[in-house]
Amino acid sequence: MKRIVTLMLAIMMVLSMAAFAQAEEPIRIVCYTDTNANGFPADLESNYVYQQILDRTGVAFEVIYLDEYDVALNARIMGEEEWHMASMKSATNLVTYASQEMLLPLTDYADDLKVAYERYGYDTDIPSLYYDGVQYGIPAAKAISDYYYLILVREDINQKYNLTTPTTVPELYDYCKALKAIDVNEDGQDNTIPFTGWTKNNGFTAITAPFGVFLGNKVILDAEGKASNTLLAPRMKEALEWVRKFWADGLVDAEVFTGDSNVKANVVACNVGVAAMPWSNILKAKYVEQYKAVKPDAQYGWIGALTDGKGGDPVYAIAEYEKYTGAKFVINEACTEEEIEAIWKVLRYFCTDEGMMLVYQGQENVHWVYDENHEVALTSRNGEANFVHAYQILGRDDAVYLKGKFPEAKEAIAFGLATPKLIVYNGNVVCPEDYNLADLDAYVNEEMIKFIKGERALEEYDAFIKELYDAYDFQTWLDICEEQLQAQNIAK
Amino acid sequence: MSTTRDLAYSRLPLGERIKRTLLRWWPLYLMLIPGIVFFAVYKYAPMGGLVLAFKNFKIKKGIWGSPWVDPWYKYFQQFFKSPANRNIIANTISISLWKLFVGMFPSLIFALAVSECRKRGFARIVQTVSYLPHFLSWVVVYGVATAMLSVNRGVVNDVIKKLGGQAIPFLNSNEYFQGVIIGTDLWKGLGWGAITYLAAIMGIDTSLYEAATVDGCGRFRQIWHITLPGIRKIFVVLLILKVGTILDAGFNHVYVFLTDEVRSSGEIIDTWVYTQGIGKSNYSLATAVGLMKSVLSTTLVLATNALSRKWEASIW
Known part of the structure; x- marks a missing residue:
């Protein structure tokens, strides 16, 4: 009897171990991002992007947005929380982490990167991906957010x-003067804001860019192609004079420096005459609906x-030099071989047609379909795909992405793309x-x-x-810029 | 008799004295243990981390594995060499002193007014309503301040404009920024700050007031000769505690209200440390400034306490 019981127990143990082995957990990858996405599903169960990646690659790829990114990321790293990938907000951040030997050198992963390069078509010789001659950053195809401004x-x-x-x-000055006398939202109150602008000084480029000026510390090339700075631009005082004139005559929103939400609130409230801002914050269908609700006409x-006004070329807003890529991701040096392989598996999936469209528009036949011309057409459920851009780890081709995503703003996007910009480096x-660049900035x-x-x-x-x-x-900063731009054959 | 026993006790060896004391008062010492553990774990043990101020901190190597910085005062020097430091220190002290002033005297006056109110029901309502703002977060207070003071949509500016005046940029001007910080601090803390004073006033022997009334003292005389001397000690204790936080100036409060427009009047040590130290992963710099602040604050507390001994109202 004892033998039978022992045998039965042994069989049960083997079976339960087999069952346990079958139910092995997928490899979990935690990826922190600074991309804030509206409508992010509350849990992984209802996150169809997560589920589809899991289904296709067997990797539990969790993208987590952190508010106040730099501080939050540092706090999590200091707290020894698990992380495998993280986006770098700037090249300086990459230097900080790479110099502390916290990032995985990508030297051994050239083949994996090549797949991404071919799919998304971007340059590899981007200095901001490197530290001390070693590549740490996974490049991202450049979003054309610089061209959003209108x-x-x-x-x-x-x-x-x-x-x-x-x-x-x-003429803009006279136009704003005329607007000042008009009750643009027709509420019977003296609350017209003739001119407002986005992201603090960026809005003022509507006035200053024609003079070759940005009101801040931006690296530019001078007339001779040498590295310089907008603060030293020859027509800075002329441009400032105009901005001061607008301000002194009450033509600019007195709270323009308070923040973008304030600018948007005024634009939606229809008490603004001219708004120098990204199209994406007012010309999307949902925002049009909002301002039409305030003032239908x-x-x-x-x-x-x-x-x-003196024969110069038209220029508006600033744009980063085309070789610069914005958001890019790095891999934690502490990742195991399995985790690194899992990361590349996911990135390779993003390079497939299905993976790329998943992070562009959501799921095919659910959130979008191909029309008869093989163009992307959104379905009525596309609103459920508002968050998918948080998964664009390898960036995106905006020309494809935006056309499909915001058909209502197709013309605005094309116009923004064609607008001549002040190129900064x-x-x-x-x-x-x-x-200490932060102190200078x-x-x-101020x-x-x-x-x-x-x-x-x-x-x-x-x-x-x-x-x-x-x-x-300041001279040290100018020298740093000159040296690096010369080394990249950008400046003379 | 008792003196003889004390004398005998004091002649005992130290170990024996400790043993006897512990045996005699063991229930009290037992109750003290959680407090000691709390302070040891959460207050004193983390102080070891102060060594970061003298280390070239590498996250991967940890605090103890990171190399010592050369020179040892590098991060202190970095703070003092920052061109912004004078302005930051001046703003911190200015905002703190004003906060100290409005955090003490208006609350004291308010407590006196409430305690003198004859209708107790009304006094209680006033008191309750006055300390409700204390429970609001600074983010909510900022929202309230914006609704009241915004140039475009603020109630106050609406009234000013309707009366034919020019809108005043209360929240966006260096001229008004510190005033707004002090004003909101007063609004949020007035009622709460008065609670301690009211408790002290309640503790004053009522027979003193009765005797003063018999002697012909009016309300103001009673306040001057009985109430104020009665709460003098608690006032000094609060003053000493507040002096200890003079280099803080209220990070949450200032950070929420701070914008580029008002940075030259609003940037304080803590907001600078937050952006420079924590935001840029420069933990050693943040620790160095924190250590410097702690040393200065402790010195100030000791000095204030020594000074307050003159009025026999010191904490120790």
Whole structure:
């Protein structure tokens, strides 16, 4: 009897072990991202992107968005929380982590990277992916967010009051003056904001870019092709003079520096005349619906880049040099061989037609279909795919992505793409650890705001530049930029 | 008799004295253990991490494995060499001193007013309503401040504009920023700050007031001669505690209200450390500044305590 019981117990043990082996957990990969995606499913069960990746690759690929990314990521790393991949917000971040030997060198993974290069078509010689001659960053195809900016105007107001849209900065000034006298949202209150702009100083490029100026620390090439800085741009004072004039005459939103949500709230409330901002924040169908609910006859259209009024070329907004890629991901050096293989498995999946379209538009025949011309057409359930861009680890081809995703803004996107931009090169410069760029940027931003608001006299601009040299070692920063841009054969 | 026993006790060896004390008061010492453990684990043990201020910290190597920094004062020097430091220190002290002032005197006056209110029911309602803002987070307070003070949509500016005036950029101007910080601090903390004073006032012997009334003292005389001396000690204790936080200036509060526009009047040590130290993974710098702040705060507390001995109201 004892023998039978022992035998039965042994059989049960073997069977349960076999069952356990069969139910082996998939390899879990935790990937932190700074891409905020609306509508992210609350749990992994209902996250169909996660489920499809799991189904196709056998990898539990969890993408986790962190608010206040740099601080949150550091806190998690310090807290020794599990992580396998993380996005780097800037080249400086990559340097910080790579110098601490926390990142996996990608030297041995050239073949895996090649698959991604061929699929997404981007350059490999991007300096911001490297530290000390070793590649650590997985490049991402460059999103064309730089080209999102448009100068939006109220077409309904132009028509009603017979206003001519401006083509030069002086004309924009007169146009805004005319708007100031109009109650653009017709609520009977004196609350018209003639001009507002996105992301602090970016909005002002509608006024300053025609002068070759950005009101901040941006690396540019001068007329001779040498590395320079927008703060040293020859027409800086002229551009600042105009911005100050707009501000002094009450033509600019007094709370323009408060934040983008404030700008958007005003635009949706229809009390704005001109808004220099990304199309994506007002021309998407859902936002059109919002502002139409406030004022049904309101209509935002766009105008071309302005000129300086003195024969110069039209220019608007800034754009990073095309070789710079934005968001890119790195792999934790502490990953095991299995985990590294799992990561490449997922990335290779993103290089397939199915994987790429999954992170572009969601699931085929659920969130999108191919129409008779083999063009992507969205289904009524496409709203459920609002979050999928958080999985665009290898970036995206915006020309394909945006056309399918936002058909209502096709013309606006094409117009934004064609608008001439002020090209900057900050993405090509990796700031060394021992230079305090954050202090310099913070001071420049503070003082620029004072110049714009008239809290500091324009005559003090040269003194301000001298302060940068004396107190913030500006020359070192200029030298760093020059050296790196020359090494990349960008600057003379 | 008792003196003889004390004398005999004091002549015992130290070990014997400790043993006798523990045996005699063991229930109290037993109750003390959780407190000691708490402070040892959460307050004193983490102080070992202060060594980070002198190390070139590498996350992978950990605190103890990271190399020592050369020179040892590198991160202190980095803070003092930052061109922004003068402004940051000035802002921190200015905001802290104002917060200390408005955190103490208005609450004291409010507590006196509530305690003098004859209608107790009304006094209780006022007291309850006044300390409700204490439970709001600074994010919510910022929302309230925006609704009230925003140039475009604020109630206050709406009124000013309707009266024919120019909108005032309360939240976006260096001129007003510290005022807004102090004002919101006052609004949030007035009622809560008064609770301690009210408790102290309640503890004053009522017969003193009765005797003063018999002697012909009016309300103000009673406040001056009985109430204020009665709460003097608690006032000084609170002052000493607040002086210890003078280099803090309230990170959460300031950070929520801070924008590029008001950075020159609003950046304080903690917000700078947050962006420079934690945001840029420079933990050693953050620790160095934190250590410096702690040393200065402790010095200030000791100095204030020594000073307050003159009024016989020191903590120790």
